[in-house]
Amino acid sequence: MQTAEIRRRWLDFFERNGHTVVPSASLVSDDPSLMFTVAGMVPFVPYLSGLVPAPYARATSVQKCIRTNDIEEVGRTPRHGTFFQMCGNFSFGDYFKEGAIRFAWELLTTSEADGGLGFDPQDLWVTVYEDDDEARGLWREIAGLPDERIQGLGKDTNYWSTGQPGPAGPCSEIFFDRGPAYGVDGGPATDDDRYVEIWNLVFMQYRIADVRSKTDFEIVGPLPKQNIDTGMGLERVAFLKQGVENMYEIDQVRPVLDAAADLAGKRYGENEADDVRLRVIADHVRSGLMLIADGVTPSNEGRGYILRRLLRRVILSMRLLGVDGPAFERLFPASRDAMKAAYPEVERDFDFISRAAYAEERTFLRTLGAGIQILDEAVEQAKDAGSPLSGDGVDAAPLIGGATAFLLHDTHGFPIELTLEIAEEAGVEVDQAVFATLMQEQRDRAKADAKAKKGQRADVSVYRELRGLGETAFVGYDELVHESRVLGIVVDGRPAPAAHEGDIAELVLAETTLWAESGGQDSDQGVIVGDGFEAEVLDVQKPVPGLIVHTVKVAIGTVAVDARAETRVDADYRRGAAQAHSGTHIVHAALREVLGPDAHQAGSYNKAGYLRLDFTHGEALSAETKSEIEEVSNLAIRSDYEVVTREMGLDEAKALGAMALFGEKYGDRVRVVDIGGPWSRELCAGTHVSSSAEIGMINLVSESSVGSTNRRVESLVGLEAFRDLAAERAIVQQLTSGLKVPRLELVDRVNDLAAQLRAAEKKIAKLEAAKLAERLPALVDSAERLGGFAVVTASLGTVGSADDVRGLVLQLRERLAAEPAVVVLAGVVAADDGGAGKPVVIAATTPAAREAGAKAGALARLGAQVLGGGGGGKDDLAQGGGSDPAKIDEALAGIRASLAG
Structure with a gap:
């Protein structure tokens, strides 16, 4: 059964049973606390939580979703995907447990010929919350399931909540048994891949508070209305109904996998490592297609960064399969053709989608080249440093630092797998322990940042009763001043009867002339005044659909609920x-x-x-x-x-x-x-x-x-x-006055001055180079014998640029080319602003010196470390720098000692 057919049967079944069919919302979530729509119930949260009155008693949808929290599992398990579709049916105070269980069982077990999904009841298991005897009894009564196929589990798996105070309730999950070939017997409680969860029924019936963790909270009472939120994984049902091994092999995904395998010259099913990469490619290309179709484009922040990461993982996976060049022109059309039956917009907007994807691929292929150059240098440095001793005193392979591996991952988009593979081919290892530490520190920082941002947002449940009074009417198109009434006040995230002088508060009015930030337009400025009070408007937002909230500072008096209030927009600002x-x-x-x-x-x-x-x-x-x-x-x-x-x-x-x-x-x-x-x-x-x-x-x-x-x-x-x-005109007037030229001749005059300055700089550079060249004979004569090398080291003092030092180093090496010679010169490059200069050290070696083991890159790094910086380069010529000019003599002494040794 094709995926689109399963989708059609779902919607038809629930529409026949009195549900309003609601189109899928965008992958870009309206919820400010979510980057993407991560579950089928997300668009219905305002209705399920009671923030907004539901416009229908029953609803059904097939919702597009994106989740990347399990991205490392993609391709490794049969069911993890970053893009997936969740079939949902919802009840807002209408039917409850009995209705939800009856609908689910009927659709799943009705024969395909009669419009159902045709699952054999003998293959289905269910789990319930361990204390939910009502649900257990209903499964016995409606489905006729024996007790051994109804398993009770704890709060960690079978109790739903948002993790915040608000609605919650037990849930019941339906699993398909794939048979003994896929794992051990014992039902879903074994947590084995043999049992695939296909449907989750959430019975939203309680209100919780004092939430200490996912499983530790207080149930403070029943909800005013009991709601139903259920979800069936479309991809999971599809791979079971299509008789394939996983979601990557279904009709909406497999064409991309086959196209990638063809490009790479691979056969799917022959090598597990290659198969994982092919499945990652198939999943991520589809996710990228759907994200761009919903208006997300690659960038370095927010949603765009997630999209960029997905696309770059595709490129890297193709590289690991042996494809170094562009591949998106084959992969994205394959995904488009597989998805267009369900989502026609991917074909309609493919010109835009493909331009965004192909441009990102071109950009990253260039970036990848730069990253590989960094990795190649790290490999060379590891080999230069030699083999460290392992714990048992045996030589270990040369080691690339974990910080370098993390830099490649974090800055250049290299996954650690690629770094490990390239390192292994070069005969070096990577300090994975340090890499893992740095990765964990990054995750901890991200979690702390997310927690801080989450803490800055008020719990939207505070607006539930206020939104229940109706939508806030915006009347500001036609008038800037309007008298209204204060419906509610929120202070410090909690409802309050009044706000007093000096308080920062949120005011909800019946009507307002003040524009709330939306549609790219910033909020209005203005004041809200009433009998005995005046409040300055600091911000205007829509925290939930239909509700306009004014953040104000009470400047005079006290504003109370039910007070008459006049909104006055700053006319100049509007x-x-x-x-x-x-x-x-x-x-x-x-x-x-x-x-x-x-x-x-x-x-x-x-x-x-x-x-x-x-x-x-x-x-x-x-x-x-x-x-x-x-x-x-x-x-x-x-x-x-x-x-x-x-x-x-x-x-x-x-x-x-x-x-x-x-x-x-x-x-x-x-x-x-x-x-x-x-x-x-x-x-x-x-x-x-x-x-x-x-x-x-x-x-x-x-x-x-x-x-x-x-x-x-x-x-x-x-x-x-x-x-x-x-302001620009005033600048032009100052320049024409100062340079004593008419305005129309100003550009030519400035260009002439710039040309004169460049000529003067070139003349000065030649003079400085000549001055340095005068030191050439004395520097040749200063060569000393160290460790079998003719070694010239010197501090040149203040120099115009590093190029001046490099030029003298090359001249010295040429004079000493007939013997194993090493030249290392240092100087302080003068700062353009007249401030403290930066030290530079440049090393060069002759061919005979390199044959004897001298490497300019290692010597430059050694000197730069003393100077408080870094450096490196090739064996014949290398450069380093730092921040402490006072240590130049110490750096040169260290280099001489290294050569002598």
Whole structure:
């Protein structure tokens, strides 16, 4: 049974049984505490927790999910995947345990001919929470399961909670027995791969508090409504129904695995190490495809970093399979074709998806080359250092430091497996103990950081009752001042009856004119005033859907629940914010006009006087292109286009050609903003000017890269744009006055001065080099015999650059080329700002010296260590540096002692 067919049967079954079919939410979670949608229930959390009234009594979905916490298990077990699909059915105060168990059993065991999944009841086991006698009894009654196939387990496996105070409850899991060929008998309690969990039923019935750990908390009472949250793993059911060994071999994944095997010239099933790599490739390519389809692009932070890590693991796995060149042009189309039946958008948006993926592959292949160069140098250094003695006094293999392995992993994206393999081929080992220590320290820092960030967020359950009073109405499109009523106050994360002068508090009102940060637009500034109080607005956010929360500092008096309150938006700030938001639309349209329709917005941020816009484009913009974009934008402003906002259905808006920003999520009703009619027509809920002339001016101040396929432009808007240009005008006036040239001749005059400066610098460099060259005869005569070598060492004092030292070293080596000679010179490179200079040491060896064992790289490193720095290079020429010029003589003495020994 194909995966898409299992998905269809799931949705059809629950729709027939009164459930509303809810489309999959984006992989990018709306929950600020989550980077991705990690479970099928995530989009329903506001309803399950009671924060938001559920719009339906029953719902079902097949939700796209991403999890990377078990990424090291991918490819090694039959069921771990970073991307997976969770089939869920949910009840919000409707049916409970009996209904959930009855639905699950019916769908699983009904024959395929009758629309079910056709599992044999004899192959199914269930687990229940050990104290949940009700669930145990229902499984006996509904499924007819004998007691030995109903196993009771503890809180660590069969009790669900978020890990925070709030809803919780026991759960029951359904397992498929793959048979004795896959492991020992004894049921799911054996925790063996023989028993595959395919369905989890969570009975959300209690409220917990005083949560000390996953298994240690207090049950403080029943929930007002008992809810059901269940999930069936689509990939797990698919591999069982398709008769394959694991999720990587199902119809939605196997084509990528086969394409990778073909590229590598491998046969799947012949070598377990290769098979693991092929399964990793198949999983990660599919995950990358789906993440980019939901608007995530590779970057060095957040979601983009996770995507980058997945893609780079694919490239490294291909390398370990023997493929050094590009592979994505074979792998991504294979994944697209396997997934498009369930997700048509991967075919519709494949041009964008493929550009992002292929650019990342090209970039990392270049990075990989640099990393291998570092590793090659580390191998050479390990061999130079020789073999350390093992604990029993026997020579061990040369050792690469764990810090170097960690640097390769953390900075250059090298997994430790690749470092170990290359090291083994070179006959050296890696200090894995130090590497493991550094990795653990990094994990501990990440956990501490995540915990700190989590602690900074208020528990959203505090807003449950407030959201239950209804949505906060935003009336700020048409008015800046509006009288409303205080519905609730939160102080220090807890509900409060009032907030007093000096308090920082959160106010929830029935209506507000203050814009809450969203859609790329920063929150409004303003005040909230009432009878006897005034509060300065510090921030406005939407912590849960439909609820606007104002963070304020009470400046005067006391504000209490039920008090009348007037929201007053700072008119100047709102005008600037509206200029910037409309300016963002203008710049986006100008980009598309100049660069072409492929230049899509990929993110934005705007506030009064400033806008930032990220867009898809693979190369830097030339000065001429930036100027053209700026001119098109300002021509649109001069044209005084009318700005029209309309609310309509999403399908109607798309039919009109309104641009839906890639990766954004929209409801059934949307707001369309036209500037100049179809010239700029986008879906947008933000605040805008009424005509383009009100924007005033667009002044593009920067353009930069934010990823392999994304660029960023930043612009000042309106009065801020004018002020910046006025500041530049003042600078030009100062320069023309100081240089005594007309403005139109200023550039030529500055260029002439720069050319004169470069010429003077070259002349000075020649004089310094000549001065050093005068010391050549004396340095040759200073050669001393140490350990069979002619050795020249000297401190040159202050020098213009390291190149000056290198030039003299090479001349000396040439004079001594007929014998085994070593030249090591040091100097202090003068700082450009007149501050303390940095010491440099450069070593060179003649061919006869190298044959006798002298290596310039080892000597440069030795000297640099004394100077408080590092260095290295090849056997014939190497350089080191440091931070302590006072130790130059000590460094040279150490090098002479090493050669003498």
